[in-house]
Each structure stands twice: as structure tokens, then as C-alpha cells.
Amino acid sequence: MTTPSPPALEVRNISLAFKGVKAISDLSFEVAPREICALIGPNGAGKSSLLNILNGVYVPNSGEIIFEGEHFHRMQPLEAARRGIGRGFQNNALFSGMSVADNVIAGLSRHARATLLEEALLLPRARAETRRFRERAHEVLGLFNLEHHAETIVATLPYGVQKKVELARAIVAAPRLLLLDEPLAGMNAAEKQEIADIIATLNRELKLTIVLIEHDIGIVLKLAHHVVVLDYGRKLADGAPDGIRDNPEVIAAYLGGDKVEIAA
Numbered sequence: 001m002t003t004p005s006p007p008a009l010e011v012r013n014i015s016l017a018f019k020g021v022k023a024i025s026d027l028s029f030e031v032a033p034r035e036i037c038a039l040i041g042p043n044g045a046g047k048s049s050l051l052n053i054l055n056g057v058y059v060p061n062s063g064e065i066i067f068e069g070e071h072f073h074r075m076q077p078l079e080a081a082r083r084g085i086g087r088g089f090q091n092n093a094l095f096s097g098m099s100v101a102d103n104v105i106a107g108l109s110r111h112a113r114a115t116l117l118e119e120a121l122l123l124p125r126a127r128a129e130t131r132r133f134r135e136r137a138h139e140v141l142g143l144f145n146l147e148h149h150a151e152t153i154v155a156t157l158p159y160g161v162q163k164k165v166e167l168a169r170a171i172v173a174a175p176r177l178l179l180l181d182e183p184l185a186g187m188n189a190a191e192k193q194e195i196a197d198i199i200a201t202l203n204r205e206l207k208l209t210i211v212l213i214e215h216d217i218g219i220v221l222k223l224a225h226h227v228v229v230l231d232y233g234r235k236l237a238d239g240a241p242d243g244i245r246d247n248p249e250v251i252a253a254y255l256g257g258d259k260v261e262i263a264a
């Protein structure tokens with residue numbers, strides 16, 4: 001008999017309030033290693049706040065996060081990155097005047113060892129690090145078939161390609177847990193499907209555990225292995241996509257009373 005593996009991530013009794021307004025109330029759930037967990041819920045449900053807690057930007061009022069067996073009330077963003085938690089953002093947060101490769105390299109800055117002085121003086125350690133970072137960026141761009149755009153200025157690229165660059169930056173430091181805030185926002189159906197396929201491939205090939213926020217329920221129910229539904233900061237439902245789709249509370253609160261039809 002095999003023992004089930006411990007969760008990659010546990011959110012345990014987390015609460016968060018902003019000046020007395022509750023954003024998250026006593027929220028608990030688990031994310032298994034290598035699963036894609038989708039957080040869904042209406043606007044203001046607390047989804048982005050939770051991602052901000054998971055990568056150390058917000059400090060919860062109570063509760064704890066258990067990541068790979070270690071307990072944290074708060075993890076500083078730098079520590080979260082060094083421990084293998086990567087983050088992609090809701091709005092395009094790229095440096096639009098910089099090249100694709102330099103944007104991806106920016107995802108490694110928190111892992112730099114060379115000091116600013118060593119960099120300014122182009123000392124050997126800084127030069128070796130720069131070379132290593134550039135090689136790693138090119139390797140990751142290869143996963144997205146973007147090597148030919150390495151030196152292209154980001155602002156000149158179509159939005160869908162920029163979203164791929166953003167994903168490349170989020171994974172360049174080889175995180176084990178990837179947090180994505182609406183990675184499909186602002187895309188047409190074909191672009192959404194392409195990015196969803198890339199996310200599924202990253203999950204499968206790189207064995208990445210992924211927690212993502214997404215409003216397109218049709219895509220979520222096909223992409224995610226596990227769905228957590230939030231409403232007013234509380235957990236409304238937690239389980240496999242099929243159970244979520246048929247959950248009357250979820251349908252009433254979030255899906256507007258209509259059962260979601262999903263293409264086979």
C-alpha cells in the first residue's frame with residue numbers, strides 16, 4: 001500500500017482584514033504536489049489577497065501557511081522566492097522598454113549572489129552570474145518557442161506573446177509552487193486556449209504545483225485538478241471540478257443560477 005504524499009501547500013485557518021473589513025475569513029484548504037488548483041469566486045472574494053499572503057506580500061491576522069512541511073505565519077517575499085514560490089501578476093507587469101531576455105532575467109534577480117559593487121566593476125563573479133542567467137533565460141524561452149524573440153523589445157510584441165514572456169519570467173527561477181493571478185485575462189478564446197495548454201504542459205513536464213486565479217469557468221473546469229470557491233472571503237466549496245460544477249451553492253452564488261455547460 002502506498003502512503004499518500006503530504007500536501008505541497010496547506011492554508012490553515014487564514015484570516016485577513018483591511019481596516020476592519022474582512023477580506024478572508026478562517027480559510028483552510030490543501031494543495032497536493034503537482035496539482036493545478038484554481039481559486040474562483042466573484043470580484044472581491046479574496047482571491048488576490050490570498051495569493052499575496054502566499055508570497056509574503058500581505059501578513060494574515062491569524063492562521064498559518066505550511067509549505068513543503070514548514071510552518072509560516074509570514075514569509076517575506078524574498079524568502080518565498082528563495083524557497084521556491086514563484087508569482088505571475090494580474091496585469092501585465094513586464095518592463096515594456098526592455099528586451100524579452102532581460103525581462104526573463106529579471107525573474108532571477110532575487111537569486112543573484114553578486115553584489116551591486118561586483119556588478120558595477122564587472123568583477124568575475126558578476127560576469128559569470130550574468131552569463132549563467134542569460135543561458136537560463138534562453139533555455140526557458142525555448143520552452144515557449146520564443147528564442148527568436150530574445151532581443152525583441154517587449155512593447156513591440158502582441159499581447160498574447162507578452163503573456164508568454166510573463167509566464168517565462170515566472171518560471172525562470174525554477175519554482176516548485178507557481179502562483180498565477182488571472183493568467184488568461186484580456187485574451188481572446190484562441191489565446192486563452194494556448195496559454196491554458198502551456199500551463200498544463202508546465203504542470204506536467206516541470207512537475208510544478210500551480211495555484212491560479214481565473215474567471216473563465218469553462219477553462220478552469222477543464223484545466224484544474226482541484227477548485228476552491230471563495231465568496232466574501234469564505235470557502236464555499238473545495239473539490240474536483242465535476243463536483244464544483246454540480247454544487248448547488250456554487251451555482252447559486254457564483255454561476256448565476258445556470259449550470260455551466262462545458263464542451264467535451
Ligand SMILES: Nc1ncnc2c1ncn2[C@@H]1O[C@H](COP(=O)(O)OP(=O)(O)OP(=O)(O)O)[C@@H](O)[C@H]1O
Binds near residue numbers: 021045046
Ligand atoms: N490593499 C487593500 N486595502 C484595502 N482593502 C483591500 C486591499 N486589497 C483588497 N482589499 C479588499 O479585500 C477584499 C478582497 O479583495 P481581493 O482583491 O482579494 O478579491 P478578489 O477575489 O481577488 O477580487 P477580483 O476578482 O476583483 O480581483 C475586497 O473587499 C477588497 O476591496
